[in-house]
Amino acid sequence: MSPDKITIHDIARILNVDSSTVSRALNDSPRVTEKTKNRIIAKAHELGYQRNDLASNLRKNKTNTLGVIVPRISRHFFSSAIAGIEETSYNLGYNVIICQSLEQLEREHNNINTLVANRVDGVLVSISMETKNYEHFEGLRKRKIPFVFFDRHLDIPDTSSVLIDDFQAGFDATEHLIIKGCEKIAHFSGPMHLEIYKNRCEGYKAALLKHDMEFSEELIFSSRLMEQDGVDNVNKIIELPYKVDGIFSANDVAAISALQQLKRNGYKIPEDIAIVGFSNEGISAVIEPSLTTINQPGFDIGKRAAELLISQITNSNKNFINEKIVIQASLVERDSSQHNMAF
Amino acid sequence: MSPDKITIHDIARILNVDSSTVSRALNDSPRVTEKTKNRIIAKAHELGYQRNDLASNLRKNKTNTLGVIVPRISRHFFSSAIAGIEETSYNLGYNVIICQSLEQLEREHNNINTLVANRVDGVLVSISMETKNYEHFEGLRKRKIPFVFFDRHLDIPDTSSVLIDDFQAGFDATEHLIIKGCEKIAHFSGPMHLEIYKNRCEGYKAALLKHDMEFSEELIFSSRLMEQDGVDNVNKIIELPYKVDGIFSANDVAAISALQQLKRNGYKIPEDIAIVGFSNEGISAVIEPSLTTINQPGFDIGKRAAELLISQITNSNKNFINEKIVIQASLVERDSSQHNMAF
DNA sequence: CTGTTAGCGCCTTCAG
DNA sequence: CTGAAGGCGCTAACAG
Numbered sequence: 001m002s003p004d005k006i007t008i009h010d011i012a013r014i015l016n017v018d019s020s021t022v023s024r025a026l027n028d029s030p031r032v033t034e035k036t037k038n039r040i041i042a043k044a045h046e047l048g049y050q051r052n053d054l055a056s057n058l059r060k061n062k063t064n065t066l067g068v069i070v071p072r073i074s075r076h077f078f079s080s081a082i083a084g085i086e087e088t089s090y091n092l093g094y095n096v097i098i099c100q101s102l103e104q105l106e107r108e109h110n111n112i113n114t115l116v117a118n119r120v121d122g123v124l125v126s127i128s129m130e131t132k133n134y135e136h137f138e139g140l141r142k143r144k145i146p147f148v149f150f151d152r153h154l155d156i157p158d159t160s161s162v163l164i165d166d167f168q169a170g171f172d173a174t175e176h177l178i179i180k181g182c183e184k185i186a187h188f189s190g191p192m193h194l195e196i197y198k199n200r201c202e203g204y205k206a207a208l209l210k211h212d213m214e215f216s217e218e219l220i221f222s223s224r225l226m227e228q229d230g231v232d233n234v235n236k237i238i239e240l241p242y243k244v245d246g247i248f249s250a251n252d253v254a255a256i257s258a259l260q261q262l263k264r265n266g267y268k269i270p271e272d273i274a275i276v277g278f279s280n281e282g283i284s285a286v287i288e289p290s291l292t293t294i295n296q297p298g299f300d301i302g303k304r305a306a307e308l309l310i311s312q313i314t315n316s317n318k319n320f321i322n323e324k325i326v327i328q329a330s331l332v333e334r335d336s337s338q339h340n341m342a343f
Numbered sequence: 344m345s346p347d348k349i350t351i352h353d354i355a356r357i358l359n360v361d362s363s364t365v366s367r368a369l370n371d372s373p374r375v376t377e378k379t380k381n382r383i384i385a386k387a388h389e390l391g392y393q394r395n396d397l398a399s400n401l402r403k404n405k406t407n408t409l410g411v412i413v414p415r416i417s418r419h420f421f422s423s424a425i426a427g428i429e430e431t432s433y434n435l436g437y438n439v440i441i442c443q444s445l446e447q448l449e450r451e452h453n454n455i456n457t458l459v460a461n462r463v464d465g466v467l468v469s470i471s472m473e474t475k476n477y478e479h480f481e482g483l484r485k486r487k488i489p490f491v492f493f494d495r496h497l498d499i500p501d502t503s504s505v506l507i508d509d510f511q512a513g514f515d516a517t518e519h520l521i522i523k524g525c526e527k528i529a530h531f532s533g534p535m536h537l538e539i540y541k542n543r544c545e546g547y548k549a550a551l552l553k554h555d556m557e558f559s560e561e562l563i564f565s566s567r568l569m570e571q572d573g574v575d576n577v578n579k580i581i582e583l584p585y586k587v588d589g590i591f592s593a594n595d596v597a598a599i600s601a602l603q604q605l606k607r608n609g610y611k612i613p614e615d616i617a618i619v620g621f622s623n624e625g626i627s628a629v630i631e632p633s634l635t636t637i638n639q640p641g642f643d644i645g646k647r648a649a650e651l652l653i654s655q656i657t658n659s660n661k662n663f664i665n666e667k668i669v670i671q672a673s674l675v676e677r678d679s680s681q682h683n684m685a686f
Numbered sequence: 687c688t689g690t691t692a693g694c695g696c697c698t699t700c701a702g
Numbered sequence: 703c704t705g706a707a708g709g710c711g712c713t714a715a716c717a718g
Binding site for chain 4 (some may be wrong): 007008009020021024027052053054055056057058059060092204
């Protein structure tokens with residue numbers, strides 16, 4: 001007999017029991033004698049048996065697998081979130097299938113189809129920049145596959161999300177700059193149809209309002225989350241007829257490239273211009289202490305999202321309830337999270 | 344009929360054909376009339392049918408799924424590699440299941456079991472720091488599941504790997520410092536039982552030798568890839584009775600934390616001490632231009648590894664051949680790879 | 687406590 | 703070109 005492809009039937013035949021007994025023993029059913037159970041387990045081990053989860057899952061109609069869709073795995077925030085998801089899943093006996101949308105709606109659509117075809121028990125998703133409506137998520141709902149948004153979400157009724165309090169974070173970041181004495185604060189934003197960027201911008205505005213500072217559209221710079229954006233924005237800021245002495249960047253990429261571009265132009269940070277940028281575990285470790293950051297706890301968000309999803313899977317009566325977990329982002333001068341130990 | 348769980352039998356019944364015809368049509372078999380094929384496809388679409396890949400895979404004994412095991416997803420090099428793997432897999436119709444070993448042998452073992460149970464068609468793995476022998480990979484071989492190492496590998500007969508030319512990279516890095524005029528060059532290493540760190544160190548030694556420079560054990564600092572290591576190493580260097588004017592760090596974490604610690608101590612980079620550190624797409628974008636890096640093309644390695652594995656899966660006669668793809672790491676002053684556009 | 691039976695949903699011979 | 707039949711490997715009812 002070839003050593004690959006041992007089945008419960010092989011074990012059953014060798015031990016002169018029925019395959020269902022083998023199945024029960026291997027699943028640690030209490031309805032098998034300790035003795036036969038041990039015999040079976042020993043033999044299975046000896047033969048190097050590995051259950052075929054495909055068959056098992058097909059039969060049980062449950063895969064213990066979560067699907068995850070992120071815009072881009074290599075963005076540190078998302079890989080941190082995936083690490084959190086994986087950690088929770090591993091502990092709770094779930095596998096994880098990862099998909100990237102690469103910010104494309106069509107791919108996000110395909111990802112969902114793949115996950116459905118693989119009969120995942122639930123889906124965690126952070127939407128692409130192109131995603132503006134939710135019809136493709138209705139397919140999941142129809143199939144009773146629960147899903148939870150994390151970070152980038154759509155405002156769909158009866159849908160759970162794990163989010164950062166972006167309004168508050170934007171407010172804190174801006175107020176921090178105001179308190180430091182900044183008088184002209186620019187804001188680097190992201191695609192404005194994404195809730196997270198809208199909310200961060202609202203926080204920015206609210207902080208200005210609270211401190212009786214003038215708001216000007218001219219100081220809002222949109223962005224496609226590219227490195228070049230930070231450079232371009234700095235070039236525009238330098239051209240302005242007045243002096244900008246603070247920047248609140250809602251995305252880390254622009255914050256860092258802006259920092260470098262400012263330095264190239266002889267600016268001192270934070271003396272000439274203070275910067276507060278969004279960041280997350282790890283990245284802030286490599287940038288200068290001069291750059292204050294709003295820490296996005298990606299790992300924690302992943303963990304919480306996975307926990308929430310799995311609880312919805314387990315208590316199937318709780319599917320598709322509207323549960324919002326809002327996590328506060330913290331303003332830090334220097335990120336000392338343990339997750340920056342390796343990047 | 345509930346809208347979830349449509350099967351080929353449902354479609355067959357509605358259309359008064361046999362389920363096998365539906366199966367054929369949906370798989371675009373040439374042995375079905377265009378007309379019935381279209382009828383079937385239209386109806387499937389209308390009902391929102393999604394093939395149950397579990398059943399299909401079980402029957403076909405092929406999952407079109409690759410398993411990936413990495414030490415830690417959130418390390419940027421690995422998330423880049425995963426991005427490359429995912430990209431290739433997506434294009435070639437494969438799914439990807441991701442596992443983390445978290446640098447633990449036991450988890451790596453569990454990961455393999457999980458992947459086997461899920462009947463992946465092949466495995467891509469970068470081993471944990473604890474992995475020193477390969478008995479757990481023999482299980483894969485027995486089951487005829489091909490696997491390919493990338494980056495961190497074991498030297499197993501008849502096993503393919505996609506690697507960086509670490510010796511050459513270490514040599515180049517060190518020679519770069521020598522040419523810049525450094526006379527005392529320290530080396531920050533990693534766990535020495537890992538081939539990659541051993542080879543980088545050998546490259547370092549070879550460069551010193553070529554340029555008639557003295558090699559001293561005192562200037563080799565080992566590391567567990569923690570941020571603290573760079574700090575500790577710098578503190579030791581400062582205490583030395585002679586002046587160290589160059590550092591070649593075989594790991595990015597130590598390079599960056601060392602850079603910061605040196606600055607805290609008033610050193611100017613690269614005037615007082617020049618540093619060359621390993622890095623990879625993205626990370627070097629956030630560090631100072633003063634820090635020269637050896638760029639590890641993680642995305643490319645992932646791509647190549649996935650291509651190689653899938654080709655072995657496809658040509659099953661080519662399984663378990665010893666194919667080594669060696670990729671050159673490039674020394675760059677400033678990484679301008681497109682993949683650093685977002686992190 | 688163990689065996690028998692019957693599928694999970696799909697694909698693939700083999701007939702017609 | 704299409705239908706009938708069988709089985710991938712496993713589990714869950716139902717007997718005994």
